[in-house]
Amino acid sequence: MYLRLIKKLQNIINRISPILAISMILILWQTLSATGSIPKFMLPSPIDVVNAFLKDFTLLMQHAGTTLMEAFLGLSLGVLLGFLVAVLMDRHEIAYKAIYPVLVITQTVPTVAIAPLLVLWQGYGITPKITLIVITSFFPITIGLLDGFKSSDQDALNLMKAMGASNFQRFIHIKLPSSLGYFFAGLRISASYSIIGAVVAEWLGGFSGLGVYMTRVRKSFSFDKMFAVIFFISMISLLLMLLVSLLQRVLMPWEKEKLKRENSRRGKKK
């Protein structure tokens, strides 16, 4: 009885510890700016930031709409391209050997460095933003899918072959579902990359979007708004990652069953 109480308490502490840590940081921050240890124009207090966010709420939402639209289009194209490249590389050994180094090289080029080039080539419209997002987001997808395809059970593939399955059937029934877990791991990364990519591209020129908003408030030295938009962007990234996790849970129901079993086993051990 007593032991169980302790266990419960530990459980609660485990769960609220991240919330506690964040609150501590916020309190420290608030006191630092309230006591004037750091000048207010340089580091606005958390309350100022929240106020700035609320004041500019409608404007922020409009800009967020643009950014999300770009991110969505770029990510969709990136996923599509990533998928096609992964399938091609899985299907033909020569494609794998030829493309893999190129893929790695594209990842070593910093986003911030190619963004200005893209703007010069493609103007201030939506195109350079989408291009940048495609470049950054398709890599995790391709690599994830490739690892996933490779992870398929070789014996199961052989069995399917013995049953007379075509390459396409083996792909649909074994390779594709085997790779879903890896795909979603890649998609979680790509989703947050897509927002960052959009914002970086918007810094360099554009008519609306959170990156454009950021540049404007920076030029007017509105630190509170700067902070507000930074937090807003990370919030959006977190939400997107959550959305991907939800999607994964819906599309991979068998994982849920496995998890349930594992949890119940762990529970029994206790």
Place this chain on the structure above:
Amino acid sequence: MENLTARDITVSFDGVKIIDNISIELNKGEIVCLLGVSGAGKTTLFNVISGLLTPDNGTVELDSEVITGKAGKVSYMLQKDLLLPFKTILDNVSLPLIIRGMKKRIARETATKYFKEFGLEGTQKKYPSQLSGGMRQRAALLRTYLFSDKVALLDEPFSALDTITKGNMHDWYLEVMEQIKLSTLFITHDIDEAIHLSDRIYIMTGKPGRITEEIMVKEPKPRNKDFIVSKEFVEYKKQILKVLEQEAAV
């Protein structure tokens, strides 16, 4: 009467003979066992019969049709159940039907009919990870059967199970076989299992793999549990051990 015939099969890898001039036959409705030590080339022979491997020499015929090197004619089951973790049991077992071009809905309906007979009732919507090893092997056998009701090749189908589950599976297996009459060729290195289940036993020795003896198990079917502790059973076992010992001495 003959269903499956493999004639003069020879396979070598990198100049080393793995199996040497093996001929076996399987009659309709028969359960025939390939018994032998590990490395005798039993699985290689299976790969040839299933069409995954083309032999250097020899032919495989199914109902007088030459199927050497042609996959998709006889069904195959391994020690690992190889049920796909992301498909429900129903979708797993109906997969061979879908591969053959049947519509998903009809394939599911067809497969569902057999669940009771195979003792799998209630597992349709479960995932393989939710089933015990024995139940998974049952599902794997049903999938094998749905793939081809002519000839099944079972490669050590029960060897991954514990002894008690294995015993239960043997009883279940013989019972199901009585009903579906699936001609089966199975591999094992378990002498008791071979005598208990088979109508005929080929003893295979290495290396290179060849058939050294053919033994008929005349005990009528259905066989009950008493058979495995009977005098006849022990006689069969003695006979097999003798052959294996002689081979080891050579």
